[in-house]
């Protein structure tokens with residue numbers, strides 16, 4: 504693990520934060536879709552295992568992590584201040600698959616949008632023009648980093664469950680409309696499990712190639728503990744930290 508001093512830890516909404524770290528050492532080699540494990544040093548911050556996070560952005564000398572507070576580890580992380588040291592392990596896992604056909608749909612639920620920033624930063628200009636971001640959340644406050652995503656010049660379709668921004672409803676409703684109209688050739692999706700299950704069902708219904716960035720509890724993150732299993736459709740298990748975190752929707756049982 505590499506020790507790194509936090510540059511900034513900004514609160515973007517009630518539960519969503521942006522952690523900024525200096526881009527150095529092994530972090531320079533990371534590719535979109537891979538992840539890092541972050542450990543807090545101070546034993547006051549109880550969590551034993553480092554927690555996994557996708558890279559949200561890697562430009563201008565800064566690596567950014569977009570995260571939501573859901574439990575002890577992320578709450579402790581939200582309390583870290585500028586100049587404090589944390590430990591980072593990575594790059595881990597596999598990058599996003601390369602066989603993406605365009606038009607490409609990036610379908611994000613909540614903070615699942617995190618990894619798509621880094622993906623778009625590395626995507627060629629002409630392919631960005633054929634990429635649509637479907638980004639949904641419960642309420643407008645949880646749709647974060649909109650100016651950053653708009654700056655890529657991509658088409659963005661927003662939804663909120665309470666109708667406070669974008670179309671009212673689920674992001675998968677908008678996605679299905681465009682799938683039905685034949686506007687999409689590949690889907691890359693990340694978000695809460697109920698949303699990913701719907702995306703998987705839609706991909707099977709419309710026969711559109713789909714990849715899901717999945718999450719499990721990850722104790723080691725490096726292939727030893729075998730605790731990060733996802734069932735394979737044809738028997739056996741994927742180990743998400745090594746085989747994923749992004750897997751074909753057609754090869755997994757959720």
Ligand SMILES: Cc1cc2nc3c(=O)[nH]c(=O)nc-3n(C[C@H](O)[C@H](O)[C@H](O)COP(=O)(O)OP(=O)(O)OC[C@H]3O[C@@H](n4cnc5c(N)ncnc54)[C@H](O)[C@@H]3O)c2cc1C
Pocket residue numbers: 538550554555556557558568569570571572573574575576577578614617618717718719720721748
């Ligand atoms: C490969 C990978 C990449 C990830 N990238 C990101 C990222 O970029 N940004 C980000 O915010 N999170 C990301 N996560 C999820 C993040 O790792 C977890 O939210 C975090 O480990 C939770 O730790 P905790 O100690 O705060 O919660 P815990 O104390 O471990 O859990 C507290 C409660 O929260 C629930 N919980 C745990 N994880 C989640 C979750 N993801 N969503 C909702 N509820 C949850 C648990 O079931 C439990 O009830 C990623 C996970 C993986 C596997």
Ligand code: FES
Pocket residue numbers: 720721722723724725726727728729730731742743744745
């Ligand atoms: S987290 Fe230990 S094997 Fe995947």
